[in-house]
Amino acid sequence: MSIDVLTFGLNHTSAPVSVRERVSMPVDLIKPAIEGLRAAFGGAVREAAILSTCNRTEVYCAAEPQVAEQLPAWLADYNKIEAGALQPHLYRHQQGDAVRHAFRVASGLDSMVLGEPQILGQMKDAVRTAGEAGSLGTLLHQLFQRTFSVAKEVRSQTSIGAHSVSMAAAAVRLAERVFGDMSQTRLLFIGAGEMIELCATHFAAQKPRSMVVANRTLARAETLADRFSAQTMKLADLPDRLADFDVIVSCTASSLPILGLGMVERATKLRRHRPIVMVDLAVPRDIEPEVGRLDDIYLYSVDDLGKFVQSGTDARRAAVVQAEAIIDTRVDNFMHWMQSRAVVPVIRDLHQSAEALRVQELDRARRALARGESPEAVMEQLAHGLTQKYLHGPLAALNRSEAGEREQLLTWVPRLFPTSDSRR
Structure with missing residues (x-):
């Protein structure tokens, strides 16, 4: 039986955040998901890796060709979603198209922020997790090693990453639209991961009046706060202190919202119509969507920020043509390698x-x-x-x-x- 390279999933282009958050997988659930995938298909799925970020959830696998038709149903069933609700948002690629997709993702060509570098690190983390799960073999190992090499080549030979307008920078600009001068604003960051660190870096450059970091693990909050001369607080104190802040940026791995409608509504009454800018970069979302309907609340999801940054990508679009040419050549090289592998058993015999x-x-x-x-x-x-x-x-x-x-x-x-x- 022949083995194909398969990729399927959904991303910020094919699905809104309300759908993406339903299939998003935190790091600690990736290994069980890989095990569940391989168990569901038996020997038909030889190798597998799962990439799950705020903008995409994708499965990469080396499998028998018929698996491609069955993968969408597995994803829906695994996440307890009706297949019909998920199907319109899914894409599926096989062989050369799957290879090209992996190369484009790692190179930042398929990102919400064109050319952003974080996705390469996220893909490397996904490969590391697959390796720990024992689900990487010769085919996917070779695919991902070449993927990382192509991403490096694209970034070194084109200007795809130049003039980047990051999500963090976009959050600052949206806050400036409401408050203008940020020097008198009080900021709250919920979470202590990479995205919060990036946002804190950008906001700190505006010299706000104060910055506070809240996190489930207080030690991590203190480590991040020390970098910016910020204060820390416990998540349990949010209901009592939410009204103190003008800008709230949240990005945690929580499976349930941290800020609900009732909590925010009480905070707005205490603030007496002073606005709050709330930036929710988490998938699943940390802030209930209904919060955005409140007067004086400016709520932005990760998709809202994505639309904002698109206006800043024109300077990099000229580099896309050059990047795609590099990728096309490397796809041909990989497919030639795959075809040569198919001949190996015959030569051995x-x-x-x-x-x-x-x-x-x-x-x-x-x-x-x-x-x-x-x-x-x-x-x-x-x-x-x-x-x-x-x-x-x-x-x-x-x-x-x-x-x-x-x-x-x-x-x-x-x-x-x-x-x-x-x-x-």
């Missing part, structure tokens, strides 16, 4: 068959010498025996073939068994 013939004829020659036959006669018989067995396969095929098949064989025999004329 030919070598084994030839070795068996060699051993058989050599054993016959040794027995003849032991019986006292002349070395010259034995060598002649050895050469004759090897030649006959060498020619037996193609001659028998020609003799048994019908007219149409014989024409094809007559074309291929000189290429597989060159004659003296063809070698001139």
